[in-house]
Amino acid sequence: MPKAYVFTRYGGPETEALVDVDRPSPGPGQLLVAVRAAGVNPVDWKLRTGFRRPGESGDRVFPAVFGNEVSGIVEATGEGVSGFAAGDEVFGNTVAGGYAEYALLPVEVTAHKPAGLSFADAATLPVAAATAYDGVHQLGLPAGATLLITGAGGGVGAAAVQIARALGVRVVGVASEGKKEFVRSLGAVHVSSGPGLTHRVRSAAPDGVDGVYDLVGGEVLAEAAGLLTDRSKLITAGAPERTVADLGGARVARARTAAVLEAVAELVIKGDLNPHVTGTFPLERAGEALRAVEGGHARGKIVIEVVR
Template identity: 80%
Template structure:
């Protein structure tokens, strides 16, 4: 039986286990993926802790498999799936977790993997890079404008800085002092996080900030908002909609389609986006991979690689 890394109830790391599961069967509009790599994201441990996405009301059926993005080879097609064939190399968002030897993906949020793109890098794109792409595109800033990215040292933030640069924008990135070299290597001006953030930004951005992409929320979001004269150019993936709407901004509107996946894949292939995979773990060490992200020490992206 195939293996998967799961959580058996809501709680902490003590709820996690590597178990054998039945091989999933794709339903209508789904495809079964033989997983080669899975990206690790903060939302993975947040879901284990009990976070429920807006609109979710059904009681969970434990155990639940970790992981929201994966890359691999199509093993089986569900009814009504067009444009894919068994053996295709693809990547996308998962229906039922990616920390596994097999995962289900909805065809609408699955894209063909370019041959030049590794499974490892492809597995990082559906959550972090796609979220970054959606937010930068939503800001709709003209080339030459300056965007402030908070949380610029993380997976979404580092992708947002690079995508902003690919769109012809100047980037200012807020991150801890320990991530200064990393943020500057992305082509952004680094601003250390901490109190009096707005004053430090103003000191280096003499022409002002034209847009803010927030990935932190809280006081950071509130202070970053004061840098804008047009609050419609404030978007966040780090705070709930009511919080940012009080500041005059909006949540990131996720496209969640294959078009965005194709776009970010081409940015990687062209060399304009580096997923910055800093560490990989085999499936039987998935817990270690998740701890790296949950502890907040990860720089760039962490990936679980599954043997073929």
């Protein structure tokens, strides 16, 4: 039977297990994909703790498979699917988990993988890079403007820095001192996180910042908001809607379309976006991959590879 990495109830790492599962069957509008790689994201372990995404409701069915983004090869197509066939190399968001040998993908959030894009890199794009893309384009800053990105050393942050830089936007990236060189290598001016953030940002950007893309939330979000004169240019993927609305900003509006996936893939092919896969683990070591992200110190992206 196929393998999948799951959590059997809400809680900590003790709820995780590699188990045998039935091979899924694609429903209408779905693709069955033989997974080659799965991206690892902070939301994966947060869901294990009982976290719910904005707008999510209903009871979770256990065991629940980890993961929200994969790349792989189409095995079968469901009713009503057009534009995809068995054997196609694809990447996209999952219906119900991706740390597995097989996953279901909704056709509307699945794209063909370009030949020049590796499976590992493709698996990092549907969540982090697409979120970064949506947020940067939501802000709509012109070339020459200055964007402050908090959490610039993580998966979404690193992608957002590069996407903004490709549009000619100057970026000030907030990250830990340990990620200083990494953030600088992306093309951003690094500012250390921690007390005194406002002073350090103003020193790095004496003419002020024109937009804020927050990936941290909490006090960091509130402090960053104080650097803006136009709060409509404040967005977050790190705080609840109500919190950022009280500050005059908004959540990142996710497009969740194949067109966005195609756009970020093209940025990788052009050399404007490097997914920075900094660690890969086989499915049998999925727990280690998750710990690398859950610890909060991973730079770039962690990927689980399914060896066949």
